[in-house]
Amino acid sequence: MAIPATPTPSPTGPPAPPAIEARGLRRIYKVKPTPVVALEHVDLEVAPGEFFGLLGPNDAGKTTLIKILTTLLLPSEGTARIFGFDVSREETQIRRIMNMVAGGEQSGYGILTVREQLWMFSQFYGLSRSDGWRRVDELVDAVGMGAEREQRVSTLSTGQRQKMNIARGLLNDPWILFLDEPTLGLDVAAARQVRELVSAWKAAVLGRTVLLTTHYMAEADELCDRIAIVDHGRILAIGTPEELKRRVQRESIFRVELDHLDAGGAAALALLPGVLSVAPAAADGGPVDRQTVGLNLALAQDGILASVVGALGDLGSHIVALRKSEPSLEDVFVELVGRGFDDPDAAEASGPGGTAGAA
Amino acid sequence: MSVYEFRRTVSPQAAAAWTPRQVLLTNLRAVGGRAYPRVHGLFREKSWVFFEVLLPFLSTSTFVFVYRALRAPPEYIGFVVLGGAMTAFWLNVIWMMASQLWWEKSQGNLELYFAAPMSIMSVLFGMALGGMVMSSTRAVIVLAVASLLYEVRFAIDQWLLLLAVFFLTLAALYGLGMMLASLFLVWGREAFQMSQLFTEPVYFVSGLNFPVARLGLLGALALATIPLAVGLDAMRQLAFIGANFPIGTPPPEVEALILVVMTVVFLVAARWMLRTLERRARREGRLSVRWQ
Ligand SMILES: Nc1ncnc2c1ncn2[C@@H]1O[C@H](COP(=O)(O)OP(=O)(O)OP(=O)(O)O)[C@@H](O)[C@H]1O
Numbered sequence: 001m002a003i004p005a006t007p008t009p010s011p012t013g014p015p016a017p018p019a020i021e022a023r024g025l026r027r028i029y030k031v032k033p034t035p036v037v038a039l040e041h042v043d044l045e046v047a048p049g050e051f052f053g054l055l056g057p058n059d060a061g062k063t064t065l066i067k068i069l070t071t072l073l074l075p076s077e078g079t080a081r082i083f084g085f086d087v088s089r090e091e092t093q094i095r096r097i098m099n100m101v102a103g104g105e106q107s108g109y110g111i112l113t114v115r116e117q118l119w120m121f122s123q124f125y126g127l128s129r130s131d132g133w134r135r136v137d138e139l140v141d142a143v144g145m146g147a148e149r150e151q152r153v154s155t156l157s158t159g160q161r162q163k164m165n166i167a168r169g170l171l172n173d174p175w176i177l178f179l180d181e182p183t184l185g186l187d188v189a190a191a192r193q194v195r196e197l198v199s200a201w202k203a204a205v206l207g208r209t210v211l212l213t214t215h216y217m218a219e220a221d222e223l224c225d226r227i228a229i230v231d232h233g234r235i236l237a238i239g240t241p242e243e244l245k246r247r248v249q250r251e252s253i254f255r256v257e258l259d260h261l262d263a264g265g266a267a268a269l270a271l272l273p274g275v276l277s278v279a280p281a282a283a284d285g286g287p288v289d290r291q292t293v294g295l296n297l298a299l300a301q302d303g304i305l306a307s308v309v310g311a312l313g314d315l316g317s318h319i320v321a322l323r324k325s326e327p328s329l330e331d332v333f334v335e336l337v338g339r340g341f342d343d344p345d346a347a348e349a350s351g352p353g354g355t356a357g358a359a
Numbered sequence: 360m361s362v363y364e365f366r367r368t369v370s371p372q373a374a375a376a377w378t379p380r381q382v383l384l385t386n387l388r389a390v391g392g393r394a395y396p397r398v399h400g401l402f403r404e405k406s407w408v409f410f411e412v413l414l415p416f417l418s419t420s421t422f423v424f425v426y427r428a429l430r431a432p433p434e435y436i437g438f439v440v441l442g443g444a445m446t447a448f449w450l451n452v453i454w455m456m457a458s459q460l461w462w463e464k465s466q467g468n469l470e471l472y473f474a475a476p477m478s479i480m481s482v483l484f485g486m487a488l489g490g491m492v493m494s495s496t497r498a499v500i501v502l503a504v505a506s507l508l509y510e511v512r513f514a515i516d517q518w519l520l521l522l523a524v525f526f527l528t529l530a531a532l533y534g535l536g537m538m539l540a541s542l543f544l545v546w547g548r549e550a551f552q553m554s555q556l557f558t559e560p561v562y563f564v565s566g567l568n569f570p571v572a573r574l575g576l577l578g579a580l581a582l583a584t585i586p587l588a589v590g591l592d593a594m595r596q597l598a599f600i601g602a603n604f605p606i607g608t609p610p611p612e613v614e615a616l617i618l619v620v621m622t623v624v625f626l627v628a629a630r631w632m633l634r635t636l637e638r639r640a641r642r643e644g645r646l647s648v649r650w651q
């Protein structure tokens with residue numbers, strides 16, 4: 001590429017601007033009958049090199065935020081900058097250093113082959129003819145589409161198409177990559193491939209930044225350095241996955257499997273000092289007709305476990321398995337949003353802190 | 360250098376600072392990139408032979424037979440063939456160019472085009488270029504076959520001017536197409552009905568099949584606004600000299616000038632509209648169809 005050599009900024013120079021900086025961002029869609037507030041006072045700062053996740057239910061405003069950051073939508077209020085460039089006024093600069101891929105994206109022309117379509121996009125991103133073809137071939141191999149390189153785009157499966165879209169997003173080696181639910185509709189293997197590719201690509205150069213929106217907790221947990229949980233256009237919490245999980249862990253939760261437990265045993269355990277609650281645990285993915293009894297114990301602190309174990313001995317129950325259960329992002333989400341992903345109606349019914357019918 | 364590391368730039372700031380040369384090159388490449396699917400996709404769908412060549416050839420032939428039955432001067436057969444060839448471009452502009460951005464939006468391409476570091480004008484230029492190549496094949500076939508079959512005798516003196524007028528007609532036509540593309544994007548479905556409504560009247564006032572001078576004021580109006588009308592009028596005058604009846608109204612040189620003005624006006628208007636449209640769409644959230 002004919003990118004002019006620019007002097008490296010000296011270490012003593014001004015500090016590098018954040019990859020993403022949003023201040024008081026608000027976005028209203030003027031639709032009938034009542035305007036929709038898609039974003040409400042969003043403040044966000046993402047450092048260069050971060051893998052940042054936006055986790056939120058439908059209509060949270062994730063896509064709206066991505067559209068604003070990718071210069072396709074103007075904020076109604078507030079400002080946002082990408083590597084120091086203003087999204088409202090300096091879109092030209094931003095478009096030179098970013099790319100975006102959305103799940104279920106149907107871009108391009110069905111009549112072209114995978115290679116041709118990618119090459120066409122490479123020309124929009126300013127690669128030379130030959131650089132374009134070379135880059136396309138590299139990426140086609142990298143996304144594991146070597147066998148489909150001459151296949152018509154219109155004949156691709158969802159998974160193949162999405163891998164091609166990811167390749168498109170990497171054509172220009174952006175400094176910041178926006179991924180809007182990139183693994184939507186992909187099977188486990190294809191989703192893993194996409195995640196691995198994006199991670200490897202990001203890790204290759206210091207400072208490359210990724211903003212990802214997703215519905216999949218595990219995906220956010222696995223990929224993201226930091227996560228913002230959003231709902232109804234607001235950021236409810238920001239932190240590393242660990243920080244977020246620690247927020248909901250106010251007590252020690254243990255899960256015990258017992259060979260048997262006499263009637264009234266659970267009640268007896270609940271009476272022990274420091275035992276907050278005792279609840280029967282659902283089958284843990286094991287056979288349904290299991291011979292054991294599962295319990296979830298909430299304890300005021302880990303040390304209480306000793307007395308529980310003693311009490312169980314007195315009750316004549318033997319411990320088959322015991323493990324401490326860590327909170328998942330799911331728990332964090334349920335606590336913050338007041339509902340699981342898959343039951344939006346429950347939010348209306350029970351309000352915050354309501355049932356946790358999590359996905 | 361790995362597959363994950365292609366463009367080596369020092370910093371985002373350095374990567375965003377393009378030289379004018381880089382801007383120009385990117386836009387030129389974008390033109391080529393967008394023309395590519397048009398040109399290469401052309402021969403992939405076999406049905407195009409039927410729609411693009413056979414149908415226009417048949418409709419041209421109909422007029423030939425009508426004029427023969429009416430014992431019209433032989434030049435009229437030539438007009439019909441010339442008009443038939445040029446229809447290819449007109450149809451391409453009104454049906455493909457005009458609806459292109461609207462279609463790109465529904466495909467989800469439009470927002471990717473806006474998010475790319477080139478001007479949307481380059482995409483439109485690319486479409487136009489691809490469309491011209493595509494329609495030229497059709498025009499050439501209709502012209503060649505019909506001329507041979509119906510023994511059209513061209514009488515040309517000013518070859519250079521004829522060529523210039525031909526290319527200027529294309530420029531003005533596709534300039535109009537680029538402008539319409541933005542309009543259609545704003546108007547959506549209604550625009551399609553409009554273009555359907557106008558197809559036949561435009562054929563008529565363009566004098567595809569007869570000299571537009573015969574239409575008096577209406578013809579003059581067409582000459583002033585429809586590139587196809589001016590272009591054809593000039594080309595008729597230049598390709599059939601020495602006819603024993605008046606063929607065109609203003610001399611071809613003047614019409615060439617009209618075409619130049621049209622091209623400039625259409626291109627400037629297209630550019631202005633695209634900018635306005637982008638600003639408006641970003642404000643109102645209408646660059647993409649919502650599907651997720
Ligand atoms: N172009 C638009 N015009 C009008 N309303 C819109 C538009 N885009 C989004 N909205 C509204 O804004 C709100 C947020 O939508 P957005 O697409 O940003 O949510 P999301 O978090 O991406 O949801 P999902 O998980 O379903 O993709 C929704 O209520 C939606 O209906």
Ligand SMILES: [Mg+2]
Nearest residue numbers: 062063180651
């Ligand atoms: Mg979304």
